[in-house]
Amino acid sequence: MTEVLPRVRRRKRQDWAGYVFLLPWFGGLIFMIVPFVASLYLAFTDYDLLTPPRWAGLANFREMLGDATLHQSLKVTFVYTLVSVPLSLAVALGVAMVLDRGVRGLAIYRSVYYLPSLLGGSVAIVMLWRYLFGYDGIVNDLLATIGITGPAWTTDPDYALSTLILLHVWTFGAPMVIFLAGLRQIPAMYYEAAQMDGASKWRQFRSITLPLLSPIIFFNLVQALIASFQTFTQSYVISNGSGGPAGSTLFYNLYLYQKGFAEFDMGYASSMAWLLLMIIAGFTAINFLAARYWVFYDN
Structure with missing residues (x-):
């Protein structure tokens, strides 16, 4: 005791x-x-930051139904997410598989590829991107050497969003490092057995790499979807905060910022924030429900 x-x-x-x-x-x-x-x-009030909030009930949410600009921002954000996320994950996985084969100076390559992920959302990198894809930028100078006259990428409604998608794909370093760690955990004996059975590289990738890497793919997918829906800095810098040209880079978060801090309609901006939360939660829930059909664990 x-x-x-x-x-x-x-x-x-x-x-x-x-x-x-x-x-x-x-x-x-x-x-x-x-x-x-x-x-x-x-979210349920009329609040302009200068006077006390006044209860408005569901007025803000009803206003969203007829807000054409909000619908445009949702369209831009969905297109950006549905195109950039799969592309960036595919590039990240491809580079990770190349590095996994054993490259001299792996730590250096890993750091170099990871660096854009640290800087991709910074104002400096977006300004550099804007300079590269300007009408007199380096990209058009390179195209001119082969006789192609490039457009004003960042100020043309047909190409402005594409440049931001390309910027997102360029920042594939973070998921690439995670993919590389996952690839290192796959036992080599599985590939050796597949080679002895005559399986091609594509069959090995489809039957061994993808199933065993599916938990890592799922994690990167969820992370990338959430981050892409929250994109703000890139569109703000590229368009000088306007979402132009012609609303082609008007991301949802940029429109939320405009409503809250340019028009001082903080009640409406708060309701937009909750709508975004529900959208992200919905996509995340769908991913978790679908994961049971394509994500495989060791047990």
């Missing part, structure tokens, strides 16, 4: 130490919960 009591006291002291280390997290949680609840309240 005398030996048990000191052990219990020591365990209690350890518990208190754990709670002390968790205090910063609990403090940060307050800064998440308060804005979360406040935005939910403001």
Whole structure:
């Protein structure tokens, strides 16, 4: 009995130490919960940042149904997401498979490919992208050497969104590093057995690599979808905050920013934020429901 009591006291002291280390997290949680609840309240109000909010019920959500600009921003965001996410993941997986074969200076290549992911959303990189694809930019200079007159990529409604999709694909470093880690976990004996059975490289990729890598693909897919729906900086810098030309780069988050901080319609912006949350939650739920049919685990 005398030996048990000191052990219990020591365990209690350890518990208190754990709670002390968790205090910063609990403090940060307050800064998440308060804005979360406040935005939910403001979504049902008419609030212009200058006067107290006035209860408006579902007026903001009814206004969304007839807001053509909001519908355009949703269209742009959906096109951007549905095109850029599969392309970036395909490029990331392809590069990861090349690096997985054993390349000298792998750490250097891995760092070089990962660097755009760190800088892709920065203002400096988007400004550089805008310069590269300008009418007098380097891309058109290169096309001119083979006799092709390139368009003004970033100011032409037919090409402006495509340049942002290309920028997203260029920042494939983060999923590539995760894919590379996943490829390193696939036992080599599976490929050796497949080679002995005469399986082609494509058959090995389809029957071994993809199934065993499916949990990693699923993780990268969910992460990429959430990030793409939250895109803001690229469209803001490329279009100088207008979403132009002709609304071709008017991403949902950019329109939300315009409503909240340019027009001071914070109630409507809050309702837009909750709509975005529901869209992201819906896509995430669909991915988790569909995962049971194509994601395979060892057990």
